[in-house]
Amino acid sequence: MKTILNEHHLSLTIQRLCHQILENHLDLKDTVLIGIQPRGIYVSDRLVRELKKELPGQPVNYGLLDITFYRDDVRKQLLKANHTNINFTVENKHVILVDDVLFTGRTIRAAMDALLDFGRPASVELCVLIDRRFSRQLPIQPDYIGKSIDSFQSQKVKVFWKEKDGAEEVVLM
């Protein structure tokens, strides 16, 4: 087990991602952040918290998306569905999808399908905390990357969060 990011490093990375998002979306007026359930929402929670610090008083459009019903492996294993909460339209909005680890790209494929059921966004970008390079099974690339790593297929990347797991770090197992 190897630590990729420790707690301090993780919070610096989140701050940097927040600034990179703001560089491209200055006032966030037509921008929405969507965290992918179940574990992407911890990244998006923190990003939204940072964005609100940078732009006090400005509302941030923020939703949660569960992709269980859009998976391409329903017949192989059933996963527990989580709550989706998008109480605004994404029509003509610039959407930033947020997840913790980008691996095969299949989750993001499903997330884009799910997202389109909420309207036709002006654009869709992808923000991930960890990008596992050279492991994609679909042509999907992130726009904002916390950290790129090289890993074997057999390895696992796990992100731990204080509110969920007690500790805060990213490890390669």
Next chain:
Amino acid sequence: MQLSSKHLLGIRQLTAQDIQLILDTASQFKEVLQRPIKKVPSLRDVTIVNLFYENSTRTRISFELAEKRLSADTVNFAVSGSSVSKGESLLDTVNNILSMKVDMVVMRHSATGAPHFLSKHIQASIINAGDGINEHPTQALLDAFSITEKLQSLRGKKIAIVGDIMHSRVALSNIYLLRKMEAEVMVVGPPTLIPKYLQEAFDIRVEYNLLKALQWCDVANVLRIQLERQNQVLFSSLREYNLAYGIKKSVLAQLKKEIVIMHPGPINRGVEIDSDVADSQQSVILQQVENGVAVRMAVLYLLAGQRES
């Protein structure tokens, strides 16, 4: 994470965990039904036949909508106009349909145990949409879902089931479910419509006085008087039944609390429930119908997901 059975024959065969899983999944599907596009691609590769040997409005439309909103392919079968009238047996009919590569069967039949019989002879998953006087599991699940929406949980809640307990498959499924989820159950109705050994068999209360039952309960689930199943006279007239057991404003006004009124439909207005009660704020009858689609989506999704395991 999966159900303990590949069929949904009745609540009797489910565990408390199964029931909780279905209710949890249903609440996610309820959110799907609020979206601009109320459809998910989960069952794109699944074909389902709706086999209704008995009349139905709500259940059939609800199942069909649930199937369509999961992107399944559906075939509808109605007995009238089919080869059943030429004398084809149930098993032959179903085997013929299944040889056209159908994965799941939703069936309603007037014979008690018909889906159980089929499940022993065919590979496809069977979902019981009502068999004779036995069970109507998806109705009990949607009733439970509607109660949890109103009262947060089932455990310890007091549910009175009012009316024709004897002929009602809704009553039996509800009793199984509520007892498995540790709710308290009371049945109330004329003695002629309450089976003799119910109390001992399920550890529930039996009451013959409507007012006392309503004073006890948090939720009253009012059953339809099944005119088509009464071959003998079990009460003297509909008017007398209405006077003794009909849910009326005047009876509810005597209670010191507001209870939730449920009814599985179709309603005989002015018999088991008066119109002003059925259409009041207290009644969740139309929410039950709305929840029915989400609950059936959950059942179909969970059963389809384990076809190959």
